[in-house]
Ligand SMILES: CC(=O)N[C@H]1[C@@H](OP(=O)(O)OP(=O)(O)OC[C@H]2O[C@@H](n3ccc(=O)[nH]c3=O)[C@H](O)[C@@H]2O)O[C@H](CO)[C@@H](O)[C@@H]1O
């Protein structure tokens with residue numbers, strides 16, 4: 001079993017560069033299936049396990065996919081298969097994003113039902129409601145959801161019950177090849193939606209209003225391969241912002257887009273963190289004393305749920321009582337028990353978590369219960385007494401490229417080890433002290 005071992009102490013200093021955004025690249029790679037003519041070249045693609053998984057799904061669907069040096073080249077011009085089996089969807093829920101493109105291109109898609117995951121039940125009813133409004137018949141059975149249309153999808157007016165990121169993307173990617181105009185109301189406004197819309201338009205699509213609550217898509221008859229650069233990952237950037245702040249360090253986060261990070265920046269400034277916009281990105285300087293704040297996760301431009309666990313780590317070191325309320329996912333507090341194992345004064349009350357800080361955190365063996373929880377536990381380990389050992393790294397690898405290596409380059413005492421060399425790693429670390 002692999003572990004990341006962190007020893008607390010020391011301020012982080014230096015420069016770190018963020019990768020292309022996981023949550024932008026996954027729907028974009030899925031949408032490459034829409035191009036029946038020419039190759040798509042996607043640049044700034046992070047080497048994440050989720051990217052390898054979506055590439056496998058695309059290959060299974062009969063696209064040619066080559067991934068090297070941060071670039072994916074996809075040729076989806078051959079006859080496509082229509083089925084995404086459970087072995088992929090189980091590993092990564094975002095596999096469901098191939099449904100809209102397949103339905104638009106082939107009139108048929110059969111996708112294994114994603115099921116629940118560590119952060120909640122995560123149904124896809126809003127995706128399916130959109131496909132049905134566009135004329136698809138949907139049936140669920142034998143662990144699959146299947147959608148098909150006689151002839152072509154047609155444009156429709158779709159009001160989402162909740163501004164779901166995945167549903168907005170899936171419906172947008174289906175509507176781009178539909179006959180007529182589709183309007184998505186109460187659409188998600190995340191920067192990743194805008195990136196997908198830009199990609200669809202570069203392939204020849206007609207999408208307007210992405211980034212607002214109303215998106216209008218005028219269907220076209222064919223899409224062509226193009227070259228697209230993925231936006232920087234605002235969640236990876238935010239995670240390193242916390243790393244700088246929690247250690248009282250001074251870190252330049254290159255490639256961070258300030259507008260994408262406003263809700264995170266605003267809360268960190270309230271806590272007393274200095275954030276400076278520089279030409280290359282954001283400089284984050286941690287204070288000696290952090291102030292307690294309350295946070296509520298919300299769809300964009302509210303505070304992102306994907307930064308909730310990392311901010312929880314930061315608030316454990318703030319002076320006073322803080323509260324985080326999670327409104328996006330029903331069960332995204334699995335890391336609370338792990339923080340408690342690190343001596344955090346923390347409790348769950350309904351959909352909120354209350355922390356009394358600053359806590360004297362102690363190193364412990366803890367499990368990454370999900371992707372962001374893994375990052376948050378490592379961040380807490382940076383300021384804990386002694387060694388923190390974080391297991392279940394498969395979650396972390398879904399969303400962070402070389403997380404421990406990037407932290408080590410900023411001066412953190414952190415190593416990634418397999419069980420057999422754990423003892424040696426600890427000795428080496430002691431020698432470095
Ligand atoms: C690959 C990717 O981009 N993942 C992101 C995406 O996930 P994802 O696209 O799954 O998130 P959604 O915005 O769809 O989900 C938000 C909430 O809506 C609910 N819901 C969603 C769809 C639906 O049909 N029915 C329904 O009830 C979900 O259960 C959840 O409680 O946005 C989330 C919210 O910002 C982020 O945390 C994820 O990192």
Ligand SMILES: C=C(OP(=O)(O)O)C(=O)O
Pocket residue numbers: 022023093094119306371372399
């Ligand atoms: C929840 C996340 O991703 P996914 O939707 O892919 O599970 C995340 O990136 O924090």
